[in-house]
Amino acid sequence: NAGVTQTPKFQVLKTGQSMTLQCAQDMNHNSMYWYRQDPGMGLRLIYYSASEGTTDKGEVPNGYNVSRLNKREFSLRLESAAPSQTSVYFCASSPRGANTQYFGPGTRLTVL
Amino acid sequence: AQTVTQSQPEMSVQEAETVTLSCTYDTSESDYYLFWYKQPPSRQMILVIRQEAYKQQNATENRFSVNFQKAAKSFSLKISDSQLGDAAMYFCAYVDNDMRFGAGTRLTVKP
Numbered sequence: 001n002a003g004v005t006q007t008p009k010f011q012v013l014k015t016g017q018s019m020t021l022q023c024a025q026d027m028n029h030n031s032m033y034w035y036r037q038d039p040g041m042g043l044r045l046i047y048y049s050a051s052e053g054t055t056d057k058g059e060v061p062n063g064y065n066v067s068r069l070n071k072r073e074f075s076l077r078l079e080s081a082a083p084s085q086t087s088v089y090f091c092a093s094s095p096r097g098a099n100t101q102y103f104g105p106g107t108r109l110t111v112l
Numbered sequence: 113a114q115t116v117t118q119s120q121p122e123m124s125v126q127e128a129e130t131v132t133l134s135c136t137y138d139t140s141e142s143d144y145y146l147f148w149y150k151q152p153p154s155r156q157m158i159l160v161i162r163q164e165a166y167k168q169q170n171a172t173e174n175r176f177s178v179n180f181q182k183a184a185k186s187f188s189l190k191i192s193d194s195q196l197g198d199a200a201m202y203f204c205a206y207v208d209n210d211m212r213f214g215a216g217t218r219l220t221v222k223p
Binding site: 033040041042043044045048058059088090092099100101102103105106 | 116121145147149154155156157159162203205207210211212213214215216
């Protein structure tokens with residue numbers, strides 16, 4: 001099993017460009033999550049999907065949209081990237097809510 | 113909103129010695145989970161240990177153990193017989209319906 005995979009690993013964008021971060025898990029987990037990690041701030045939840053077909057806002061959802069494409073895949077879209085969105089983005093999954101989360105390797109995004 | 117506080121931005125330990133990392137949290141819930149994650153330079157988030165709030169017994173995983181004080185809302189991580197490979201950022205996390213992380217503690221292990 002690959003666990004949680006994320007693509008791309010690195011990305012550089014110009015302000016105003018759009019892009020989608022992809023995440024997939026092969027553990028048959030119900031819940032999936034997107035976090036951002038900034039220096040000195042730990043991880044902050046952007047959006048989560050408790051089950052296929054549902055999505056909910058986390059702590060810092062502004063400027064992002066998500067799609068739970070199916071049980072395996074959960075994508076994060078930046079419609080108009082801003083320098084404040086420069087961060088490392090992590091996807092995670094868990095069997096269900098309030099349970100151990102398993103993380104992908106992260107995507108380092110730089111917005112110039 | 114639940115908050116998680118790690119009051120030690122950096123800690124240092126001698127190889128083979130014991131170190132304790134602190135974590136406190138704020139919640140009005142009675143049912144929740146607590147975690148410690150390790151993040152080495154590779155950036156991968158690795159689960160170290162997990163504690164269910166309804167369990168009074170402290171969780172243990174090999175050289176890693178926790179001191180869970182529910183009334184005090186404290187959840188410290190003890191690493192025994194520290195090894196060079198333990199050097200990393202350590203994050204405390206709280207979960208009920210969402211997940212909150214502390215800002216992290218950078219652990220250095222001296223040979």
